[in-house]
Amino acid sequence: MINLDAKVPEGPLEDKWTNYRSKMNLVAPNNKRRLEVIVVGTGLAGAAAAATMGELGYNVKCFTFHDSPRRAHSIAAQGGINAAKNYQNDGDSVYRLFYDTIKGGDYRSREANVHRLAEVSRNIIDQAVAQGVPFAREYGGLLANRSFGGVQVSRTFYARGQTGQQLLIGAYQSLSRQISLGNVQMYNRHEMLDLVKIDGKARGIIARNLLTGKLERFAAHCVVLATGGYGNVFYLSTNAMNSNVTAAWRAVKKGALMANPCYTQIHPTCIPQSGEYQSKLTLMSESLRNDGRVWVPKKKEDAVAIQEGKKKGVDIAEGDRDYYLERRYPAFGNLVPRDVASRAAKVECDKGHGIVSTGKGVFLDFASAIQRYGKSAAHTQGINNPSATKIVELGEAVIKEKYGNLFQMYEKISGENPYKNPMKIYPAVHYTMGGVWVDYNLETNVPGLFALGEANFSDHGANRLGASALMQGLADGYFVIPYTVGPFLSGEIRTEKISTDAPEFAAAEKNTQDQIDKLMNVKGKQSVESFHRRLGKIMWEYCGMARNEEGLKKARKMIRELRAEFWSDVFVPGSKDEFNPELEKAGRVADFLEMGEVMILDALDREESCGGHFREEHKSEEGEAKRNDADYTYVAAWEWDENEPKVHKEHLVFENVELKTRSYK
Amino acid sequence: MNLTLKVWRQKGANVKGALETYQVKANEHMSFLEMLDVLNEDLISQGKEPVAFAHDCREGICGTCNLVIDGRPHGPQQGTTVCQLHMRAFKDGQTIVVEPWRAAAFPIIKDLVVDRSSFDAIIQAGGFISVNTGQAQDGNAIPIEKDTASLAFDAATCIGCGACVAACPNGSAMLFTSAKVSHLALMPQGKVEHEKRVQKMVAQMDLEGFGNCSNTGACEVECPKEISISNIARLNRSYVGSVLSSD
Ligand SMILES: Cc1cc2nc3c(=O)[nH]c(=O)nc-3n(C[C@H](O)[C@H](O)[C@H](O)COP(=O)(O)OP(=O)(O)OC[C@H]3O[C@@H](n4cnc5c(N)ncnc54)[C@H](O)[C@@H]3O)c2cc1C
Ligand code: SF4
Numbered sequence: 001m002i003n004l005d006a007k008v009p010e011g012p013l014e015d016k017w018t019n020y021r022s023k024m025n026l027v028a029p030n031n032k033r034r035l036e037v038i039v040v041g042t043g044l045a046g047a048a049a050a051a052t053m054g055e056l057g058y059n060v061k062c063f064t065f066h067d068s069p070r071r072a073h074s075i076a077a078q079g080g081i082n083a084a085k086n087y088q089n090d091g092d093s094v095y096r097l098f099y100d101t102i103k104g105g106d107y108r109s110r111e112a113n114v115h116r117l118a119e120v121s122r123n124i125i126d127q128a129v130a131q132g133v134p135f136a137r138e139y140g141g142l143l144a145n146r147s148f149g150g151v152q153v154s155r156t157f158y159a160r161g162q163t164g165q166q167l168l169i170g171a172y173q174s175l176s177r178q179i180s181l182g183n184v185q186m187y188n189r190h191e192m193l194d195l196v197k198i199d200g201k202a203r204g205i206i207a208r209n210l211l212t213g214k215l216e217r218f219a220a221h222c223v224v225l226a227t228g229g230y231g232n233v234f235y236l237s238t239n240a241m242n243s244n245v246t247a248a249w250r251a252v253k254k255g256a257l258m259a260n261p262c263y264t265q266i267h268p269t270c271i272p273q274s275g276e277y278q279s280k281l282t283l284m285s286e287s288l289r290n291d292g293r294v295w296v297p298k299k300k301e302d303a304v305a306i307q308e309g310k311k312k313g314v315d316i317a318e319g320d321r322d323y324y325l326e327r328r329y330p331a332f333g334n335l336v337p338r339d340v341a342s343r344a345a346k347v348e349c350d351k352g353h354g355i356v357s358t359g360k361g362v363f364l365d366f367a368s369a370i371q372r373y374g375k376s377a378a379h380t381q382g383i384n385n386p387s388a389t390k391i392v393e394l395g396e397a398v399i400k401e402k403y404g405n406l407f408q409m410y411e412k413i414s415g416e417n418p419y420k421n422p423m424k425i426y427p428a429v430h431y432t433m434g435g436v437w438v439d440y441n442l443e444t445n446v447p448g449l450f451a452l453g454e455a456n457f458s459d460h461g462a463n464r465l466g467a468s469a470l471m472q473g474l475a476d477g478y479f480v481i482p483y484t485v486g487p488f489l490s491g492e493i494r495t496e497k498i499s500t501d502a503p504e505f506a507a508a509e510k511n512t513q514d515q516i517d518k519l520m521n522v523k524g525k526q527s528v529e530s531f532h533r534r535l536g537k538i539m540w541e542y543c544g545m546a547r548n549e550e551g552l553k554k555a556r557k558m559i560r561e562l563r564a565e566f567w568s569d570v571f572v573p574g575s576k577d578e579f580n581p582e583l584e585k586a587g588r589v590a591d592f593l594e595m596g597e598v599m600i601l602d603a604l605d606r607e608e609s610c611g612g613h614f615r616e617e618h619k620s621e622e623g624e625a626k627r628n629d630a631d632y633t634y635v636a637a638w639e640w641d642e643n644e645p646k647v648h649k650e651h652l653v654f655e656n657v658e659l660k661t662r663s664y665k
Numbered sequence: 666m667n668l669t670l671k672v673w674r675q676k677g678a679n680v681k682g683a684l685e686t687y688q689v690k691a692n693e694h695m696s697f698l699e700m701l702d703v704l705n706e707d708l709i710s711q712g713k714e715p716v717a718f719a720h721d722c723r724e725g726i727c728g729t730c731n732l733v734i735d736g737r738p739h740g741p742q743q744g745t746t747v748c749q750l751h752m753r754a755f756k757d758g759q760t761i762v763v764e765p766w767r768a769a770a771f772p773i774i775k776d777l778v779v780d781r782s783s784f785d786a787i788i789q790a791g792g793f794i795s796v797n798t799g800q801a802q803d804g805n806a807i808p809i810e811k812d813t814a815s816l817a818f819d820a821a822t823c824i825g826c827g828a829c830v831a832a833c834p835n836g837s838a839m840l841f842t843s844a845k846v847s848h849l850a851l852m853p854q855g856k857v858e859h860e861k862r863v864q865k866m867v868a869q870m871d872l873e874g875f876g877n878c879s880n881t882g883a884c885e886v887e888c889p890k891e892i893s894i895s896n897i898a899r900l901n902r903s904y905v906g907s908v909l910s911s912d
């Protein structure tokens with residue numbers, strides 16, 4: 001058993017971070033200049049970390065497989081970012097954000113990390129504003145907020161439906177400034193394929209130059225992974241096409257641990273799948289549930305008529321609609337957390353009330369909001385007795401102002417006008433709470449290897465609340481890692497520059513080269529894509545919204561068979577010494593085929609339901625998730641082994657929050 | 666639907682390329698890129714090399730996708746990236762020509778993939794506000810009038826795709842550069858460094874081999890984010906101002 005020491009500082013919860021910063025070992029400016037740091041990834045977490053560490057004076061090398069740092073998947077985030085600013089005077093506080101996050105995560109995250117996140121959340125907004133991020137504003141010129149699921153305050157800052165884009169551009173600009181100052185050396189189109197360890201410490205990486213195909217060695221005193229989540233193990237997800245687990249997984253193969261891999265977030269509001277050829281699913285931001293009401297027809301025959309295209313949503317009378325979230329969860333209504341909303345949609349569709357041709361869809365309806373806003377706008381504009389058409393016109397204008405780009409995106413994809421017809425939506429894989437195991441310093445069990453952002457497991461427990469991933473990525477990058485590398489690096493000030501001539505680099509390079517050769521030499525018949533699709537189907541079917549022992553056991557066997565088939569029949573066209581996207585994909589799918597197995601093992605191990613992990617054997621009479629705190633209040637951290645991956649446990653200690661059954665009724 | 670595709674194939678930067686013809690079966694619910702996925706699966710099943718094209722988010726936000734379709738960057742639909750373009754916009758039996766961005770400052774890497782690092786260089790030259798992490802004051806200490814914030818936002822929605830350059834007969838990057846200049850200049854935080862920023866970014870643009878702007882307006886027409894050409898006017902005013910004042 002590996003001893004997983006979370007290194008949580010002593011003292012009361014609210015003082016831990018302050019005390020830590022006052023007492024930690026610092027690295028003096030002259031020493032910073034001699035120390036090298038590798039940051040892999042330029043999403044919110046990576047770009048923020050690289051820029052900030054560059055500002056502090058470290059020598060930073062930063063990597064992305066994208067053609068520019070600005071293209072990282074964070075760019076696609078839509079709805080917003082949380083911060084405990086309490087600008088709305090509605091009772092928000094650091095403690096409340098902390099509490100909401102712990103509860104939202106179904107009591108499966110580490111108190112101290114989450115509290116720190118809530119504390120620094122406020123600095124993030126200030127920093128972003130200073131960088132020029134054009135957040136939404138009120139008429140008085142002050143910052144605007146909206147609400148997200150699972151909370152009863154309005155603490156989400158946003159930039160229309162493009163919050164991720166604007167925050168990433170802010171971080172990218174800061175990074176660009178450090179590049180121009182020579183503090184950060186940027187390597188675009190470089191994919192990390194192995195971690196190099198010397199004397200047990202992370203000292204570098206092997207990266208493939210994606211333009212030439214050459215493997216290159218890079219050394220540093222420590223390595224920071226900010227490489228995003230692994231949702232694409234499901235093939236269809238809301239993640240960008242190229243998001244993958246490779247960097248994290250190769251680190252796991254070098255001794256890091258994969259924590260809580262089975263915790264995946266299925267987002268309730270995505271555009272339903274429309275055909276077999278489909279390459280990805282598109283999210284409709286959670287912010288829409290501020291104003292959209294979710295429903296299905298009460299009568300099965302209405303649902304069938306809609307499925308067959310004989311009726312439309314608008315044809316169903318008000319009394320024949322089942323606003324099932326409002327019915328089941330009156331306290332939170334349409335704004336219940338994601339896991340709850342997704343499962344509720346599945347329940348309705350499984351009962352036969354789904355509304356698209358596949359039966360897998362529910363309505364998200366803005367008609368009431370259009371009425372409400374229309375009337376209020378007419379009132380402010382001094383229009384007495386507005387006509388029904390005028391109300392709709394004014395109401396639609398308000399909706400457009402709030403969600404215009406999302407409505408436009410929906411129309412482009414579905415070909416339907418969502419102002420006039422309710423949106424059709426269904427849950428889809430969106431985010432992975434699991435990730436590389438890290439301690440309070442965001443350091444993995446491999447000394448000198450750190451993991452940030454979606455790539456680590458640390459803050460969201462078994463379910464992430466909306467608008468909290470952007471917060472976590474930027475917290476980790478701007479405000480946490482610049483401090484928490486201190487304890488490690490302050491011990492390295494006498495370490496000479498690490499040389500890439502070390503035998504460990506040669507061995508890692510050879511290992512990587514061998515794998516590439518192996519992939520190229522299978523010369524089988526089936527495309528990489530076809531394997532990925534098949535893997536995704538297995539994962540979705542058996543390790544998706546609902547899981548059970550029998551299915552999981554079956555899935556494990558299927559994945560192992562699929563992996564064997566992959567290595568004997570995959571076809572990778574082209575050559576290894578050139579720009580070859582198929583080869584890139586092949587390496588990533590090979591890793592997904594292993595990661596998938598660990599996810600399944602983790603889901604099997606966890607004999608309880610919590611957050612996004614729903615085991616059908618463990619539910620209440622009302623069908624709600626049933627935790628087992630006595631036996632499962634731990635982080636499961638997996639060590640890879642081709643035959644029998646092993647689980648290590650970090651027991652979670654709750655000193656400040658009482659474990660309760662999560663209720664949103 | 667049955668389509669004939671003429672696709673630009675080019676092995677590498679220094680090799681000659683040519684259009685090759687393919688037949689594809691598609692349906693109208695597919696996106697244009699999913700249609701290309703189908704073509705690639707077909708090519709792979711024949712043991713051939715698939716067409717290399719750039720893409721990632723497939724949601725119109727990352728700015729990676731970049732195809733010229735029948736002579737138009739991002740294809741026929743106004744305000745739409747090629748990843749959001751659906752086959753509904755085409756007819757059964759149609760012939761479609763697919764080419765990469767063509768511009769001196771965007772050399773071709775392979776088939777339809779080009780190198781746009783020149784855009785990063787322009788931002789590195791000055792497309793930022795010089796503020797270190799931790800130096801910021803409270804977010805609400807800088808009130809910004811709602812409509813001004815909204816105008817800055819409009820400019821900030823540029824996705825750095827390069828369609829403006831591909832559309833421009835001179836291969837100019839003025840729309841891209843002016844969008845960044847406007848985004849920052851419209852906000853109080855960005856005003857401090859404004860003049861220096863404009864000078865540096867424009868100088869870098871020239872250095873990267875982008876052409877001069879002759880106000881053809883082609884960029885605005887093809888920009889998938891409908892970035893307004895008025896940003897160029899704003900940049901020009903500041904540029905002239907900043908050059909005069911620094912002399
Ligand atoms: C459609 C969508 C909408 C979302 N909306 C919201 C929202 O409104 N609010 C919210 O809080 N969260 C949202 N999320 C979640 C959030 O966007 C992500 O969790 C977050 O942006 C992840 O950031 P990151 O920095 O950890 O990783 P990413 O942004 O995924 O960046 C990963 C980086 O690592 C690089 N990389 C990966 N592997 C390698 C390798 N092997 N070698 C070199 N480089 C590598 C990539 O090139 C990239 O630069 C959304 C997610 C999606 C999919
Ligand atoms: S200005 Fe428009 S066309 Fe040019 S890079 Fe930006 S989004 Fe693309």
Ligand code: FES
Nearest residue numbers: 721723728730748
């Ligand atoms: S693939 Fe991201 S904008 Fe088209």
